Amino acid sequence: MKTVMRFALALCGATALATAVTAQNAPTINFDSAPNTLTLPDDVYLGEVGGVATNSRGDIFVYTRTGHPTISMASARPFVHGGSRLFQFDRNGKFTREIGQGVYGFLFAAQVRVDPQDNLWVVDEYSSMVMRFDPQGRVAFLLGRKPESIQNPGRAGGGGGAEGGGRGGGAPGAGAPQDVFNRPTDVAWDAQGNIFVADGRGNARVAKFSKDGVFVKSWGQRGNATGQFATVDSIAVDAQGNVYAADGGNQRIQVFDNNGAFKTEIKSVGNAQAICITPGANQVMYVSNSNPPNDLDNAGEIYKMRLDGTIVGKFGRAGKLLKEFGTVNAIDCRTDNVLYVGEVGNFRVQKLTLR
């Protein structure tokens, strides 16, 4: 608690607001969801939405698990291909184009984010790659390498990694001091362009790289102690360079300074599977307490909070109708009160306007 307070004071000079509002008594934020946010061509279907993001022009990018993930037979290795696609829409939701059709690393959509230069960053959980496309849609920069032969992990293990351990050895989930990921989930940048990768669900660490892709350091391993993660499901960086790592499996968001020193944790918002910090001067964070796919009768709401962890309000619940959410995996919050939300369960993107 002391740490929370110190952090709150340091960050925005706030006083003891952090405990005034709890998840239970948080005010409800009224909001609308625009029907038919995206207009799809007849032969294009969204599947589970891993990521949704907008660029500076308002174009919308959706990275979705669709088509057919396939393991080829009768070759020297079980080669895995297909299963995810990246679509672009204009600001009105009209389909513009597909990017990366048939590219080597598109298997199981985890996330798409757009950086300040309008580059697209695509994170794939199964190929364990972070792929940067330039605004024209060309592959420009890669972190990670798709395993040559994705082992059949059985139903218990993850894609490509040793069971429970860090790919590359070391402490469980700690990974190796390089850009070899195991089920990465997300990526973020600080103002200097340093890259932070949420790595993820096979590993359980945050990996930092310079803007040129030089490994700087990583921190975290599997566990529930301070600085450890059950999973790193989502990541965001604020204007001061603090790193917010959503540790959904431990029902918390951990906050670190730019070099990975633990600052505080935010524990009040459940299974933080998707987080987004708004740009601009008065930053706020949106956090989804995403329902697991097997339960639509609990959780599912999204919280709006200050960066010190104070809850401003909440909205929505699990379900299949508009204004209900089916396992939110992505939030875009480029504009303060207009959100794009990507859902695993409902194969859709909703455009929300908060009132």
Place this chain on the structure above:
Amino acid sequence: MTRILASACAIVTLAAGPAFAQAKATIAGVPEIPFTTVPNFLKLPPGEYLGESVAVATNSKGNIYVFHRRDTTRLFEFDRNGNFLREIGKGYYGFEFAHSVRVDKDDNIWTVDEGTNLVTKFSPQGKVLMVIGRRPPAIDGPVIAPAGPNPPAQKYILCRPSDVGFDPQGNIFISDGYCNNRVVKYDKNGRFVAQVGSEKAGNKLGEFNLPHGLQVDERGHVWVADRTNTRYQELDNDLKPIREITNLGTGWTLCISPGPHQYIFFSNSNPNGNPQGSWENTGEIYKAEIDGTVIGKFGKPGKIAPGFQVVHKIDCRNPNELILGEIESWRVQKYILQPTPARPSAGR
């Protein structure tokens, strides 16, 4: 090795014998219904083919949907005369291994995919409106049939679902399926309401062993083809069992016609693989009043049309013009039945 094969064959043969005895319908004295068929009913564009045509349904305009297993699972739409119109859901994440397609009263198209464990509601225009269940994530690797008992059934996760139906209020009923052994009721918004049966197979009333087909009548009663139990069960709208029907053979699939006078068609489908003796004992379809009184039968197995090769789904929007989807012949047939005299006392 030879010995192992020989033993395996012996076991299969032993197992197959009694199953067929059971599969033979024990009902007697049912009159034959005369019928004609429309040869080469569905016209495909050059280069297009049907695969295992496990599911057919029509909408209110008479357009025909065929959900079939080809290179991947595909959903084709034809007009009422059998001319190809379009494909819906090409590359859709919820299509892997077709099992059923049904059309609701608002002409929405519902697919049941046994490979992805997904039930999908498409608008009449072919846009996804609702998804029930979750496809096993690719990142978890191929699904291996687990040894031992099925894991507990979950409210919102299906396990090889087989069919879907709707009551007049729009509640959704799903037969689930090949690994779970239950019927689930959701409200029209996809929220879980109730289930009967469980992950465990059983043969008491309200238990199932491969619930394989499902339809809901105008009273909201739910009819289930309980395949491995070689019977049909009738449930009320709250899924409370009312009765079983055990004398109509394999219990493979059924269809209930709409309107003020409803009929039920029960298919004693010849089983997959055409095992020895099956053509003598199975293959016919029964027509019954909604109270279960059987009033006629027609059809028999055969490789050549109008024979049946495992009738898997029946469309009976018009009870005198049936459209039949078959697994092993990769075809869809249209049967025109001679109307049966109405029995006002039995129908409603």
